[in-house]
Each structure stands twice: as C-alpha cells, then as structure tokens.
Amino acid sequence: MALLEVRDLMVxxxxxxxEVHAVNSVDFDVEPGEVMAIVGESGSGKSQTAMALLGLLSENGQARGSALFDGKDLLKLSQSELNQYRGSQVAMIFQDPMTALNPYRTVGSQLREVLTCQRHMERRQANREALEMLEQVRITDPERRLQQFPHELSGGMQQRVMIAMALLARPRLLIxxxxxxxxxxxxxxEISELLRDYQRRYETAIMLITHDLGVVAGLCERVLxxxxGRVMEYGDVRAIYHQAEHPYTAGLLRSVPRLDRxxxxxxxxxxxxxxxxxxxxTGCxxxxxxxxxxxRCSxxxxxxxxxxxxxRRCHLEGAIE
Ligand SMILES: Nc1ncnc2c1ncn2[C@@H]1O[C@H](COP(=O)(O)OP(=O)(O)O)[C@@H](O)[C@H]1O
Ligand code: SF4
Ligand SMILES: [Mg+2]
Incomplete structure (x- = not known):
C-alpha cells in the first residue's frame, strides 16, 4: 500500500x-521509502499541494479531495490531530530555513526539543543525538553550533540545521x-546528497518540490x-528524461544542462x-x-x-523532441 495516496486534490x-484554482484534480502516490519529485515553474501549484497535505493553507484557501496517509485522510483531520502528524510522521523543510527555526532560541535547544518531545528522549541522550545529527548533515564545529542562535550561521548552515531538525523526528515522509x-x-x-544518504539509511519517503528538473536526476525515482495547477506528465524519471511525452516537460528538459548534449x-x-x-x-x-x-488544444x-x-496530458501522440 502507498504511504501517501493523493486523489483529486483541489486547492x-x-x-x-x-476564486483562484491553484491545484486542480491532482492525483499521485508516494510509496514507503520512495523519493518522488514535483516539478514545475513558479506558480504551478507545487507548494500549495504540499501545504494542503499538512493543513497549512492560508486562511482564504480551501482543499478538497483526499490524501490518505497510512490510510488516514489528512484533509479530514482536525488541527490537533494534524499536529500529531506534523513533524513526527510528515516533516517539511522549506526554501527559507527561518520559516522553521526560532530566531530567539539556540540551535541546540531547538534540536533537543524535537527529541525530547517527539522521541521522548532524556536531555543528555538528546544532546548526544543532536550532535551526531549535526555531524551527519556535515556542519562544521557542531559543539559550538549547538550554543549558537540561527542568525549566527550562514544560509547554507541554517538550511542544514532545519534539515537536521526535520530528520531528528524520523518522519516517514519528508516534504x-x-x-x-x-x-x-x-x-x-551537498544537500541533495545528504537527503539521498538519509533516505537510503532510514528508508524515509521524500517528496521533493523543485522548479529545476536538473535537481531531480539522480535523486528521484518518479516525477510529477x-x-x-494541473498534472502534465507523471512517471519514471529516467524514462521521462529519455523521452518526455509532454511539450512542457520537453521544454523544461531543454533548459537543463546535460552531459549527453x-x-x-x-x-x-x-x-x-x-x-x-x-x-x-479554457483547454490546455x-x-x-x-x-x-x-x-484541439482549446x-x-x-x-x-x-x-x-x-x-501525460496532451492531445498530441508520442514523444516530443
Ligand atoms: N493565499 C493565496 N491567495 C490567493 N492565491 C494564492 C494564495 N496562495 C497561492 N496562491 C496562488 O496559487 C498559485 C500557486 O502557488 P504555489 O503552489 O505556491 O506555486 P509554486 O510552489 O509551484 O511556485 C500562485 O501562483 C497563486 O496564484
Ligand atoms: S494539448 Fe496542445 S497546447 Fe497542450 S501541450 Fe499538448 S499540444 Fe501543447
Ligand atoms: Mg513554491
């Protein structure tokens, strides 16, 4: 059974x-331990797809359809039920790490909190584990980092801390x-490699959202x-790289540097x-x-x-050059 089964998702x-229809009838599955990608230019509805799953749409937004996570429909959960899933079962990392990090608390206290609250560890063990995770995400001088505040770190380091925080909860799905x-x-x-290593080690499913089809190669198995706001093409990354069947995908691929060109x-x-x-x-x-x-495209x-x-969603048949 799929870990996540999204059906007819509308936002x-x-x-x-x-009324702005940002996501229309989107269907996809994420299998346990799989890395799948959602790709598209800015404004395609990628982030709102993810936000809908976690009940994080802004107040004027509404989600319909279903999103079964382990058989439970995330779209039907109350905020308090969702809170039990967020972080521990499904964790999300963002482009801007400061959306997830608290500027007023040290890195150490934020990382330890995940472990004491979500994995019920005692403080000393939590400290050890936090330190180990900072090493795993290749943060230099990890002991000192634990004492620092987020703003004392570079953007890349903040990103690694946020990833460390998400991973410490051992989520089954990382968005x-x-x-x-x-x-x-x-x-x-480096960060792509880190996510891949972690996914292999813990078999965490990852839903990677990106506008760059180049990032997807080597990291993901399936791509949407x-x-x-609509699905244009969906399938195995290698097969689609080899032979896209939608003019939009083909266009995205033409903007990716490739060794074979x-x-x-x-x-x-x-x-x-x-x-x-x-x-x-109306139409495509x-x-x-x-x-x-x-x-006919109208x-x-x-x-x-x-x-x-x-x-694929296109009136034309077959591969697109
Ligand atoms: N709060 C909002 N109010 C109105 N429209 C919104 C809101 N949030 C997002 N949208 C619309 O949804 C579209 C898709 O957004 P998003 O999922 O963030 O795109 P992506 O992540 O693919 O760049 C945006 O271009 C915008 O038109
Ligand atoms: S349906 Fe028509 S407009 Fe849309 S991608 Fe295919 S050929 Fe292009
Ligand atoms: Mg986005």
Whole structure:
C-alpha cells in the first residue's frame, strides 16, 4: 500500500478578484521509502499541494479531495490531530530555513526539543543525538553550533540545521520544498546528497518540490510535472528524461544542462511566462506557450497512458523532441 495516496486534490483561494484554482484534480502516490519529485515553474501549484497535505493553507484557501496517509485522510483531520502528524510522521523543510527555526532560541535547544518531545528522549541522550545529527548533515564545529542562535550561521548552515531538525523526528515522509533553491551550486549538490544518504539509511519517503528538473536526476525515482495547477506528465524519471511525452516537460528538459548534449548546444528556457491563474485559458493550460499547439488544444486533454508507462496530458501522440 502507498504511504501517501493523493486523489483529486483541489486547492482554491477566495480573492477579491475571484476564486483562484491553484491545484486542480491532482492525483499521485508516494510509496514507503520512495523519493518522488514535483516539478514545475513558479506558480504551478507545487507548494500549495504540499501545504494542503499538512493543513497549512492560508486562511482564504480551501482543499478538497483526499490524501490518505497510512490510510488516514489528512484533509479530514482536525488541527490537533494534524499536529500529531506534523513533524513526527510528515516533516517539511522549506526554501527559507527561518520559516522553521526560532530566531530567539539556540540551535541546540531547538534540536533537543524535537527529541525530547517527539522521541521522548532524556536531555543528555538528546544532546548526544543532536550532535551526531549535526555531524551527519556535515556542519562544521557542531559543539559550538549547538550554543549558537540561527542568525549566527550562514544560509547554507541554517538550511542544514532545519534539515537536521526535520530528520531528528524520523518522519516517514519528508516534504522538501525547494530546499536548495537559495543556495549556491556546490551547497545544493551537498544537500541533495545528504537527503539521498538519509533516505537510503532510514528508508524515509521524500517528496521533493523543485522548479529545476536538473535537481531531480539522480535523486528521484518518479516525477510529477505540474503546470497551471494541473498534472502534465507523471512517471519514471529516467524514462521521462529519455523521452518526455509532454511539450512542457520537453521544454523544461531543454533548459537543463546535460552531459549527453553537445557543448555548443544552447540551453533554451521556455519562452513566455506561467499563466495568471485568474485568466487561465479554457483547454490546455500550456496552449499559449506551446509551440506545437493545434486547434484541439482549446479543449482540456485528459490524462492518458504514456509510452513510458506513466501518464501525460496532451492531445498530441508520442514523444516530443
Ligand atoms: N493565499 C493565496 N491567495 C490567493 N492565491 C494564492 C494564495 N496562495 C497561492 N496562491 C496562488 O496559487 C498559485 C500557486 O502557488 P504555489 O503552489 O505556491 O506555486 P509554486 O510552489 O509551484 O511556485 C500562485 O501562483 C497563486 O496564484
Ligand atoms: S494539448 Fe496542445 S497546447 Fe497542450 S501541450 Fe499538448 S499540444 Fe501543447
Ligand atoms: Mg513554491
């Protein structure tokens, strides 16, 4: 059985300009111990998908559908029931570590609290474990870090502390929302490696959210590509890398540097910008930027079986070059 089974997830926001449909009929599974990715440009609905699962939508937001975690529907839990899941069963790390860290408390006291509250350890054992985790996330001079406040650390170090805090709870599912976006390339690579090591060691399932399809290779098994709040393509990462079947995925791939491409081949982003959700066209959300659009694209394609074994939402058949 899947650890997380998301079905027909919808997220909408009431705004003065009208209802914003940020996530529409999204379905996916996360298997125990699996690393899956949600990929798409900014504004595709990736973060709101995650926030809905943890009951963290802003006040004007509403989620519908179901999200069975270990058989229990997260969308139907009360705030107090959700609090029991958050952190201990499902932990989330963010692009900005200060969303999760308390600026007024030392790193040590925040890390120890996870262990004493969620894993019921006594203080000395908690201190030892916190220290060990800081070593695992490769923080230099960990003893001293425990005494420091978050603002005394660099951005990359804060990110590692937040990851350490999430991992100390030994969650069964870790949701990582653009965890490396604000960091330089070397630190990005180190943090990706760290997540992979941890996932292998503890078989934690990871849902990695990113706008960069390049980050996904080598880290994830399955990928869900979103655009305009809808699933565009879903399937095995390698198969999709090899042969994307949606023009949007193909466009994202063209903007990723790849070893198997000639050096002088230019990287092309997708021309144009993601749509304003209040003015989404009827039909395929990607039609205004799609270079192979046809007349039929003014009606919404359904998700159909792709040759790579996953799913695709496009009127055109077969692989996209
Ligand atoms: N509180 C809100 N009120 C109205 N619209 C919102 C709100 N939060 C998010 N949205 C809408 O949802 C869209 C998708 O957001 P998000 O999931 O954060 O995108 P992503 O993480 O893919 O960049 C945003 O572009 C915005 O239009
Ligand atoms: S349905 Fe049409 S507009 Fe949408 S991606 Fe396919 S070809 Fe392009
Ligand atoms: Mg986001």
């Amino acid at each position: 909408s926001f009431a705004t003065p300009e009208g 990582a929302d653009e965890p490396t976006t604000a960091l330089d390339v070397t630190v990005q690579a 590509v979103m655009y305009g 000639l050096d002088d081949e230019e990287l092309h982003g997708i021309p144009g910008n993601p749509p304003n959700l209040l003015e989404l066209p 959300p990607f039609q205004e930027r799609c270079q192979v659009a046809i007349e 009606s919404l394609p359904s998700l159909t079986r792709a040759n790579h074994g996953g799913l």
